[in-house]
Amino acid sequence: MKTLVESIAKELIDAESHQYSVAPLTERYSELSVSDAYQIQLEVIDNKIREGHEVIGKKVGLTSAAMQQMLGVDEPDYGHLLDYMKVADGEKVKISDFISPKVEAEIGFILERDLVGPNVNYLDVLMATKYVVPTIEIIDSRITDWKIKLVDTVADNGSSARVVIGNKLSTIEGFDLRSQGMLFYKNDELVGTGAGAAALGHPAQAVAWLANKLHEFGIHLKAGELILPGALSCAISVNEGDTISAHFGHLGTVSVTFE
Template identity: 40%
Template sequence: MTQAPQAGAADWASNHSSEAPRSELIKRLASELLDATETKVPVPPLRDRVLEMTLEDAYQVQDAQLQHHLAKGRVLAGRKVGLTSLAMQQQLGVDSPDFGYFFADMVHHEDASIPADSFISPKVEPEFGFVLKETLSGPGITREQAAAAIGEIYAAIEIIDSRVADWNIKLVDTVADNASCGAIAVGTTPLDVAIEDLADVECSLLIDGKSVASGKGEAVMGDPVAPLAWLANVLGEQGVALEAGQLILPGSFTGAVPVEQNTSATADFGALGSLTINFS
């Protein structure tokens, strides 16, 4: 794994003390993460370099990157919710999920060949992919309203990646780093499943055809629709809606599993269908 430039981190810390304007620190961290995305050279943990870094700070870093990409003409395709399982929340010492975004050029489909070296340290997670048929404008969105807004449901795989060195992350680090989103894969044939049955759906994660993890939909906040309502309400408080046609990934059935070059990953939903992608 490529190591972060430790000398550069020390220089940065000495030149950007806690006395520096908060807005300057936010911009600098966003720029570092944008550079890391391009160069594949990770950065040291952000939490160590901003005095008492808050979740609000982290989302400002994330949003600064989003606005940069949108200004460059990239097309927002959807949003992802992370940290939806109790195990992951306990690991990071949090009691709520987080969220990030992805663009159309980050979305892959069945049998895609994805260069492994386009990431720093990729891992995969099997998920549902919800395509919205209605816009959700929070706050105040109920579980029932969120469920009614779901159109097609697809098999999906999120490729997570960390621009923070060695996956040495806490909540503020991963939030600032776009919730560790690397890319998305989504099937082309909808899963024939009723929304009310999502919590009971089983999914296995296969690497090179061998099952390495499995879980049920209930692992996603007890109800895979719950993260969708949560996301609509959190974004709604910022004046941002989830638009009809967007793809939303509500969270993983299992823990994340590392992948390497010349391997395949499959989200196997049994009789409902599956999705396989390949890393070249």
């Protein structure tokens, strides 16, 4: 299995580097378990670190009931955020850097101290949070036509691609993140709305889930990391020329243009 893990990791790294897709892993390797898929993801990340990249945070995916039902699972998944994925608010990104990109709006958490599972709850997360920040996650699948099952997306680093980080950093005092609203625009057209409760009932609950899940792999959330707790509305496909913006009321806005 170790050889297979290394082989699939290399295949996914090459697909990302050269912007091509590969056939679903679940169609080719029926023996792969979710645990195997996480080992593939960790092998991908280890390779990236050896290349000189740094982990800047982590992301939670599949936090909505609809997405879990679509993939036939009963819990979220996670991926890693790396330094080259960071995009500044208002920046332009090249559509050619991706295969089939989609965008999601999320309330990002910047941690002031480590969170170590297995018994982290959402209050622990709130106490460990330094700031929250508006973000747009750009997701991309190295699996052909997004024909993914849980094993596929987990192995593919949770379909992570980029994260656009807003300029406004807010402390959580005075904010009810559960009811915090979000308006999602594509070329000035409203394409989605949502609230913090979309992420496992409370975005801090999603971060707590992540801290506890990572404990299974001997990993923890670190001070200074950016944690994405899950999308507040459905993922939107994008094309060249599109401008995407997410408005989070008093938490601020964030935008990105694809060229």
